[in-house]
Amino acid sequence: METEVVESIVFKGFLVPLKVILSSHFRWFIAISLIIFGLVRCVMQLEEDYVPLGFYSGTYRTIRMVINNSNAIIHIAVVLFALDWSSFTHYLRQMSKLQLEKHEKTVAQINKERRIKLLFCLSSAIIYAVLICYKLFLGEIKVNMFLLNLSDCLTKMSHIFFLNIISDVCICLKAAFQLVTSQLKDFPKSTPDSTKLHRLRYCRLLHSHAVRATRHAEKFLCFYISWYYFQYIMYNMANFVEVLGDKHRYNWRSGSFFIWDTINLSYLTIKLVAVSELSANGLEDLYEISYDVNSIKLQFETHIFFNRMQLNNVGFTFAKLFFINTNFIASLLTLSLTIVLALANFLQC
Secondary structure, three states: HHHHHHHHOOOOOOOOOOHHHHHHHHHHHHHHHHHHHEEEEEEEOOOOHHHHHOOOOHHHHHHHHHHHHHHHHHHHHHHHHHHHHHHHHHHHHHHHOOHHOOOHHHHHHHHHHHHHHHHHHHHHHHHHHHHHHHHHHOOOOHHHHHHHHHHHHHHHHHHHHHHHHHHHHHHHHHHHHHHHHHHHOOOOHHHHHHHHHHHHHHHHHHHHHHHEEEEEEEHHHHHHHHHHHHHHHHHHHHHHHHHHHHHOOOHHHHHHHHHHHHHHHHHHHHHHHHHHHHHOOOOOHHHHHHHHHOHHHHHHHHHHHHHHHOOOOOEEEOOOOEEHHHHHHHHHHHHHHHHHHHHHHHHOO
């Protein structure tokens, strides 16, 4: 396994070395850090002077505090208990069998998307740090405010760390399914049946490894992805209510958080949806191949492959209930906007 980690491209896209990520000490370090940050935030929120919630009624203040504390508790629970790291190891093993590093176009595509991902994560880290800590530069630095901002900032950095992992998993899975599609596009139609049979079985094997890797990745990340969508809805309902409900001034900080959180979620959603869509992207090519098969073995292999690809049950889910696709996102946005408008109207009454 250690030799594969050094050689395979799949293991080179994380912010820290893979051996560190797989270490139980590193995972406990993240979990304990989140617990400490959560406790600091809960204590600091008891200091009324340092909680930027003041222009609404006590009802809104209570709602905001409940959202902050519940999200912190759920985040810690997900990191401690819901991340199935053994499934992450199985994902790595399945992806190593694809040997993506042997295909130049695939390697170039992965490296390009990783550069974009790294730039995006770096931009997110800088923007969130500025939005969270800008008050420290406006006046006298107070200990309580400094601890609260430091806690929020480091918690956001942990979000970006896991966002990087999820994005890199999606980038590699996307490349794996695109490799299958390219192999089907270049299928040798004017060769002997034995060559066709070997190539078709090779494509099936690639697709099988990619599907298994996706399922292991989904098992590993399912609840963290679900929490990510949940915390986005909860936090940004509050941020959006601040923007809509303040009659005296535009809360640019809440609006900025809402915009950048939406950009982050959109980036993540595009990656997740791409995996599901590309898993069946070779159906049309496989259908065309079926016209040129004559032997019973080839027809049997094509039929099995075609049936597997058209199942369309590959991808990431929200709490193992719904596949994350365009329909799910549209429903989620509609529900969120309805709740936001109702809450803003309620708080203005």
